[in-house]
Amino acid sequence: MAQIKDLSGYLIKTAERGPFDIIGDVHGCFDELLELLKKLNYSVSYEKTEQAFNVTHPLQHKAVFVGDLVDRGPKSPEVLHLVMDMVAAGIAFCVSGNHDDKLYRKLMGRNVQVRHGLELTMEQLGHCSAAFVRRVRDFLETLPHHILLDDGRLVVAHAGLAEHLHGRHSRTVRDLCLYGPTTGEVDQLGLPVRLDWAANYTGHAIVVYGHTPVHEPAWRNNTINIDTGCVFGGRLTALTYPDHILTAVPAHQTYATPARPFVEHKASA
Numbered sequence: 650m651a652q653i654k655d656l657s658g659y660l661i662k663t664a665e666r667g668p669f670d671i672i673g674d675v676h677g678c679f680d681e682l683l684e685l686l687k688k689l690n691y692s693v694s695y696e697k698t699e700q701a702f703n704v705t706h707p708l709q710h711k712a713v714f715v716g717d718l719v720d721r722g723p724k725s726p727e728v729l730h731l732v733m734d735m736v737a738a739g740i741a742f743c744v745s746g747n748h749d750d751k752l753y754r755k756l757m758g759r760n761v762q763v764r765h766g767l768e769l770t771m772e773q774l775g776h777c778s779a780a781f782v783r784r785v786r787d788f789l790e791t792l793p794h795h796i797l798l799d800d801g802r803l804v805v806a807h808a809g810l811a812e813h814l815h816g817r818h819s820r821t822v823r824d825l826c827l828y829g830p831t832t833g834e835v836d837q838l839g840l841p842v843r844l845d846w847a848a849n850y851t852g853h854a855i856v857v858y859g860h861t862p863v864h865e866p867a868w869r870n871n872t873i874n875i876d877t878g879c880v881f882g883g884r885l886t887a888l889t890y891p892d893h894i895l896t897a898v899p900a901h902q903t904y905a906t907p908a909r910p911f912v913e914h915k916a917s918a
């Protein structure tokens with residue numbers, strides 16, 4: 650069996666100062682992602698002969714994806730194709746989400762439970778070339794668990810990250826980045842009970858994350874959750890840094906039903 654590389658590290662890009670458009674959980678919502686990029690002034694074209702997306706921004710913005718590119722939505726391969734091309738061209742960064750990691754393990758032949766939308770992604774990838782699926786696997790393998798930008802003033806991690814772990818690397822840090830802290834208990838639905846790490850965050854760095862859908866992004870202690878549940882019929886949201894502008898597009902439809910209701914957080918003063 651191929652060697653699984655499940656401990657890719659964090660990525661540090663000290664001199665990258667933005668502006669960045671940090672984009673929440675896409676989950677295969679390709680059409681909404683195109684609309685959001687357009688609203689953010691990116692121009693996206695598809696070069697048929699190269700089979701590649703060409704993306705530019707008039708003010709040299711770069712996109713940063715908080716992860717969970719795939720699962721539950723209608724066009725996960727298209728999202729992967731676009732994001733892989735953007736990362737390859739140096740116009741985007743991307744961290745791994747728990748769904749991306751699970752797809753990676755599935756593509757490595759691991760025995761993972763094919764549910765929570767992974768069954769859809771696998772079905773969609775069944776219509777793609779073997780070369781494309783290999784490219785997806787190699788891309789997912791390299792995804793960092795968190796990214797530090799602008800001299801560490803901006804941290805992006807799928808489920809967020811406590812300050813003392815910024816720029817740290819271990820299996821525990823990686824698991825926190827992908828899944829967030831949990832109590833070790835499960836709720837009545839059999840889902841892990843999550844801890845609200847951001848409530849106690851006291852760091853200076855801004856932490857932008859997703860993972861847990863919210864109706865409305867709210868700043869709490871220099872952190873902001875921008876997963877507005879597009880795949881669940883919500884919106885796809887971007888935060889522009891350093892301007893702190895939120896831009897969103899509505900979902901075209903409800904593609905999946907959430908296992909639990911969206912979380913409501915009160916903004917901190």
Ligand code: MN
Binds near residue numbers: 676861
């Ligand atoms: Mn997600």
